[in-house]
Amino acid sequence: MSRAVIRIENISKQYRLGKIGTGSFAHDVNRLWHKMRGKEDPYLRIGEENDRTRKGDSEYVWALRDVSFDVMQGEVLGIVGRNGAGKSTLLKILSRTTSPTTGNIKIKGRIASLLEVGTGFHPELTGKENIFLNGAILGMTKREIKSKFDEIVDFAGVEKYIDTPVKRYSSGMYVRLAFAVAAHLDPEILIVDEVLAVGDAEFQKKAMGKMQDVSRGQGRTVLFVSHNMGAIKSLCTNGVFMKNGTVVMKSSIEDVVTRYLHNEETLKIPLAQRTDRIGNGNLKFTDIRFTNLKNEDIASVFTGQAFKIILEYDCSIPDFNTDLLIINIEFSNEFGQQLSFFVSDEMQKTIVKNGKREIHLVIHRLMLRGGEYSIKLFSSYSSTSPSDFCDVIENAGELSVMSTDFWLKDRVMRSIKGAVMEAEYQIYN
The missing domain is CATH 2.70.50.60 (abc- transporter (atp binding component) like domain)
Incomplete structure (x- = not known):
């Protein structure tokens, strides 16, 4: 029986617009003072819904608000929603590149993520060095990484530039290698954002096939964010529709795509x-x-x-x-x-x-x-x-x-024209 490898419990993420952290020393001290006394963060009670369609009055905004759902082992989950719905913020929290303001996340297994061009690579290191660096971060031994090295380079198609610092790569080359590393270094959970759109059509087809192999053939879990509903539907089994930082529904991918594309609001x-x-x-x-x-x-x-x-x-x-x-x-x-x-x-x-x-x-x-x-x-x-x-x-x-x-009419007309031309040919020849 499948078990939950990701459990998201009431996750919320608050930002102060145009600021880092709370944006002021006074606010930081106030938060620390409340925490030391065992009291609630005073800024959790303020803030507005992350609705980009209207201008807000508060300087605080909830990028995510009370998001809860489970992801089962081997599930291929498509996450859809308009720009600003909170999809990327959720993936950053799952990838541990940022932390939630409130809520808990329980994850079982190693995570490899590809969130944006440049994620996880050191620009001064070569492609080869970055492969070993990423493998080490995932907890793999040098021998394990070596056994996958040729496969990664062949999949990415960057053998000629593997000893070149990645800062000299084009965005397409960067993504090809980053995806190859994330998909081949045996993660239990693979997280991929819209970044694959940077690659060419051939590589996108290759990447989709690899994600299908990882999920269906190897039983690993995939979280995939894309605005391409055709790709989402062909790859994913279930989906999550997000809007204004909240989860509208989690259901079969057919129901989620239909709801998203026919959003009456x-x-x-x-x-x-x-x-x-x-x-x-x-x-x-x-x-x-x-x-x-x-x-x-x-x-x-x-x-x-x-x-x-x-x-x-x-x-x-x-x-x-x-x-x-x-x-x-x-x-x-x-x-x-x-x-x-x-x-x-x-x-x-x-x-x-x-x-x-x-x-x-x-x-x-x-x-x-x-x-x-x-x-x-x-x-x-x-x-x-x-x-x-x-x-x-x-x-x-x-x-x-x-x-x-x-x-039908078009076929009939073509047939009639063909018969007339044949008759004319017979008459004049």
């Missing part, structure tokens, strides 16, 4: 007020809606139908040249897998100035089967750099696609 927040976005802010989307080609509002389209996406926006770019604006629109399914991608340069783009700033984008044929799709928006202004995004926002809207016999 997020969809109710107007696009202009959403704070879970990234970019330089020079242009921000404030509203999204859909119309047919007659400019009539619609909530759904048919497969293969033409329709418009209308985006309202605010812009602070001086001498804004709309020709330099590039907008990308991504359609994803219920598991967060990207199924279709459109770029404004490839669509009919119209900038409307009618009191509101609007961009009309026409998609002439939406080649998606029936279902519910979420929309992710990207914008960049190419006078700076195509990779310098102004605004990136996930779940900016939802579109319902209704199935038709479009695919």
Whole structure:
């Protein structure tokens, strides 16, 4: 029978915004004075929920609040949530790189963690030296590390640079070696944050396969944080959905992903007020809606139908040249897998100035089967750099696609055209 290898009991973590510790000598002394008298920390009763969507009044914030759950031996647990939900803070506490403000954690087994680029490596040491250093930290003997050394180097694909100080590595090389070390040095528990996104597609596939081998083949426990719901669903058996520093639910990965991607509270927040976005802010989307080609509002389209996406926006770019604006629109399914991608340069783009700033984008044929799709928006202004995004926002809207016999009609039309061409060939030859 499986046993709990991680037991998290009412974990909370409090930070003072913009400060280290409590941020002042007076506060530190006050805390120490209460502790010496056996009294409660006076600052535990203050602080606000870690909600990034609104401005708070308190200088204290709870990054985590009363988080409790067990992780069983051999379980592959996916942890999902928006930026700022507390996922990384929880993993740092589990990895013992920071301590909780309140609560207890019981862990059985060695932990190897990969939380961010640079974690666990000394920049002045070579790749080889860092492998032995990490193995020693995990309690392995020199002989044990040597037996794994060639396998680690081969997996990471950095043999040519293994005697080079890692400070000279690219971020991709750094992550490849760090993951190879964490996955091959026989930890009972492997913790991996979103850092794998730095690697190329080939390595990400390799890393996912290795985590599956570690969990299913060797019975080890894996905690995995990612915004890629396809990767989460393919790897994990169970999941935890976190929001504002608390655990909303712990259940099967299918239920957790569905709840996360269809978070009604997020969809109710107007696009202009959403704070879970990234970019330089020079242009921000404030509203999204859909119309047919007659400019009539619609909530759904048919497969293969033409329709418009209308985006309202605010812009602070001086001498804004709309020709330099590039907008990308991504359609994803219920598991967060990207199924279709459109770029404004490839669509009919119209900038409307009618009191509101609007961009009309026409998609002439939406080649998606029936279902519910979420929309992710990207914008960049190419006078700076195509990779310098102004605004990136996930779940900016939802579109319902209704199935038709479009695919059958298309096959029939191709068959008819083929028959006509064959007949013409026979006549003229």
